[in-house]
Amino acid sequence: MFYELFSKILFALEPETSHQITTKALKVMNFFPVQEFEKFFLCYTSKRLKLNVWNIEFPNILGLAGGFDKTGELYPVFSNFGFGFIECGTFTPQPQEGNPKPRLFRYEEHFAIVNRMGFNNPGIEKAKEIFLLQKKTIPRGINLGKNKITPNHKAKEDYIEGFQLLYPFADYFVINVSSPNTPDLRKLQSSKEILELINILQKKQKDLNISIPILIKLDPDLEEKEFYLILESFATSGIDGFILTNTTLQREEMYKNFEMGGLSGLPLKNRSTMLIKKAYRFLEGKIPIIGVGGIMNPNDALEKIMAGSSLIQIYTGFVFGGPLFPKKILQYIDNFLEKENCKLQDIIGIDAKI
Numbered sequence: 001m002f003y004e005l006f007s008k009i010l011f012a013l014e015p016e017t018s019h020q021i022t023t024k025a026l027k028v029m030n031f032f033p034v035q036e037f038e039k040f041f042l043c044y045t046s047k048r049l050k051l052n053v054w055n056i057e058f059p060n061i062l063g064l065a066g067g068f069d070k071t072g073e074l075y076p077v078f079s080n081f082g083f084g085f086i087e088c089g090t091f092t093p094q095p096q097e098g099n100p101k102p103r104l105f106r107y108e109e110h111f112a113i114v115n116r117m118g119f120n121n122p123g124i125e126k127a128k129e130i131f132l133l134q135k136k137t138i139p140r141g142i143n144l145g146k147n148k149i150t151p152n153h154k155a156k157e158d159y160i161e162g163f164q165l166l167y168p169f170a171d172y173f174v175i176n177v178s179s180p181n182t183p184d185l186r187k188l189q190s191s192k193e194i195l196e197l198i199n200i201l202q203k204k205q206k207d208l209n210i211s212i213p214i215l216i217k218l219d220p221d222l223e224e225k226e227f228y229l230i231l232e233s234f235a236t237s238g239i240d241g242f243i244l245t246n247t248t249l250q251r252e253e254m255y256k257n258f259e260m261g262g263l264s265g266l267p268l269k270n271r272s273t274m275l276i277k278k279a280y281r282f283l284e285g286k287i288p289i290i291g292v293g294g295i296m297n298p299n300d301a302l303e304k305i306m307a308g309s310s311l312i313q314i315y316t317g318f319v320f321g322g323p324l325f326p327k328k329i330l331q332y333i334d335n336f337l338e339k340e341n342c343k344l345q346d347i348i349g350i351d352a353k354i
């Protein structure tokens, strides 16, 4: 009831203001001994939901998507919200203000959000300071981007800087080349530069004797032919995983009047699921996929797994569904596995195999 009242107030406010209030409230929670209370009400644990991917033990397969915890400060509190992993960032080498406000728009009746935030973040040095103060709990992904002022031909250096400074804190890295809100960023998806970057990062890992999976996050608006070419070139370069997908710039007729920027939530759901299926089939299930885009109810989550996602993430669904949403999803998947007497591994990609 308290959450319903709180969410009514939040939804009446301008979206970015309510996001700021929520994140401030969450940060304050870090300082109170409420962890056990949070865990009791919000977490759902089951052996059936644990999964080992890239030699990482995920306590469950549901993560918080990139862009919610843009500073990394929410990692400790979200560890108690039932998530199996948290992706922090996107971080760029230099701090960035992002695009002018307003830049975040909520469409409640469509279960959708449009954002054109533009990688507002404190920069990698500050992120390091923040992570140094945190106790490691669940797996933490670190999502890297390039600064707006960095030209594409120098983008590689920004990602390398991010990797070098933040690798002690990352269980996996995401090379984000798919945000629609940094000019020309998406062009990097099909560039030789980024393939070279993967090689450089692999070599650096060998020198440092570490092994941190490197994932690439793709946009959902790629033409089919280009999508397959990109999958193929990254697969050959030895990428460890794909995140499918970022927000879309496409607007079906009913969303035609929406603001400009990346659209997420329900309007993205089918497109993202379709691309996950195509990628799973194309890659023959050999490279793990994190499925994200429009998971608005527990069955959507199951669909993403059956389409080929080893792990899944939520953003917009969490905004609309509130703090109990992760628990509802996990409970639903667990009940399904129990009823069908099967394991997660049995259902990953089952819909893509036909």
Ligand SMILES: Cc1cc2nc3c(=O)[nH]c(=O)nc-3n(C[C@H](O)[C@H](O)[C@H](O)COP(=O)(O)O)c2cc1C
Residues within 6 Å of the ligand: 065, 066, 067, 068, 089, 090, 104, 113, 114, 115, 117, 119, 143, 176, 179, 217, 245, 246, 247, 264, 265, 266, 268, 292, 293, 294, 295, 313, 314, 315, 316, 317
């Ligand atoms: C307000 C907002 C900010 C986002 N910022 C980032 C970001 O910084 N980096 C990133 O990789 N994805 C970002 N995303 C994309 C999400 O991680 C996710 O890929 C997308 O929203 C689709 O999932 P959803 O439908 O569950 O929201 C952002 C999404 C939203 C709504």
